[in-house]
Amino acid sequence: MIRNLLLTIGLVLIASLAVFSQSGTLRGKVIDKTTKEEIPFVNIIVELGGTQAGGTTSDFDGNYTIKPISPGKYDLKATFVGYKPVLIRGLLIKSDQITFQNIEMESTMIEIQTFEVIDYKVPLIDKDKTSVGATVTSEEIAKMPNRSANAIATTVGGVFSADGERGSVRGQRSEGTVMYIDGIRVRGSSSLPESAIEQVSVILSGVPAQYGDATGGIINVTTKGPSREFGAGLELQTSEFLDAFGYNRGGLNMQGPVLWNKDKTSSLLGYFVAGEVVYNKDSRPTATGVY
Numbered sequence: 072m073i074r075n076l077l078l079t080i081g082l083v084l085i086a087s088l089a090v091f092s093q094s095g096t097l098r099g100k101v102i103d104k105t106t107k108e109e110i111p112f113v114n115i116i117v118e119l120g121g122t123q124a125g126g127t128t129s130d131f132d133g134n135y136t137i138k139p140i141s142p143g144k145y146d147l148k149a150t151f152v153g154y155k156p157v158l159i160r161g162l163l164i165k166s167d168q169i170t171f172q173n174i175e176m177e178s179t180m181i182e183i184q185t186f187e188v189i190d191y192k193v194p195l196i197d198k199d200k201t202s203v204g205a206t207v208t209s210e211e212i213a214k215m216p217n218r219s220a221n222a223i224a225t226t227v228g229g230v231f232s233a234d235g236e237r238g239s240v241r242g243q244r245s246e247g248t249v250m251y252i253d254g255i256r257v258r259g260s261s262s263l264p265e266s267a268i269e270q271v272s273v274i275l276s277g278v279p280a281q282y283g284d285a286t287g288g289i290i291n292v293t294t295k296g297p298s299r300e301f302g303a304g305l306e307l308q309t310s311e312f313l314d315a316f317g318y319n320r321g322g323l324n325m326q327g328p329v330l331w332n333k334d335k336t337s338s339l340l341g342y343f344v345a346g347e348v349v350y351n352k353d354s355r356p357t358a359t360g361v362y
Contacts, residue, residue, distance in 0.1 A: 109133030316353060
């Protein structure tokens with residue numbers, strides 16, 4: 072009974088995520104490393120944390136497309152009889168964008184089980200870049216002193232920053248800038264636990280039609296999805312001994328699987344939960360001791 076109830080809840084959540092979640096697309100061509108000829112019927116998969124997140128087969132012209140893919144970093148694997156298997160690590164998928172990645176495979180007469188490992192390199196020119204802006208990934212966010220969604224957006228050129236807070240975008244009024252969280256337009260507070268942010272994309276011009284009327288810009292936030300591996304994190308911050316503000320923040324996140332397959336080798340459903348508490352002893356301390 073409980074198992075059926077959990078399965079029903081999971082299906083409802085998956086359906087809602089399919090409607091509102093953001094996704095990217097991976098596209099490219101598979102060619103012979105020596106002759107530069109297209110290779111058809113190559114098996115291509117993308118993995119996240121060792122679990123397959125999508126896959127396809129190249130067509131007669133060697134072209135392949137995998138979609139939809141949730142934003143994040145993936146490992147791309149390509150295998151075909153008579154060629155060395157190829158593994159491209161750290162492939163970055165951005166929300167609402169097409170990532171182009173061609174695959175070069177080397178012919179061999181001996182069947183090889185090990186993969187030829189290639190590290191992903193961010194291209195200097197993005198073929199699908201029809202708008203002006205930038206995307207900040209979770210690895211870059213982890214190195215920032217202030218990791219709220221608005222503070223991250225201020226690191227992009229064209230976004231005005233005052234005292235670490237987001238001001239105007241391209242000189243427009245505040246209502247000219249629209250924020251989206253996982254594909255849903257946000258009105259009012261846009262507070263999110265810092266540990267739950269996967270990507271922050273800022274679009275300054277060339278705004279896609281799907282976002283509608285934004286004269287300033289678009290701030291598009293993608294949160295982290297469920298995980299198939301157990302994990303947890305705790306983060307504490309304080310300025311009690313450094314200034315009179317008395318800023319204190321505590322953050323907690325947990326992730327892991329909920330349902331496994333019959334062989335207990337892969338999870339069918341996972342979860343990610345994050346939350347934080349912020350307390351300021353004095354948000355406007357006096358410099359003279361008298362208010």
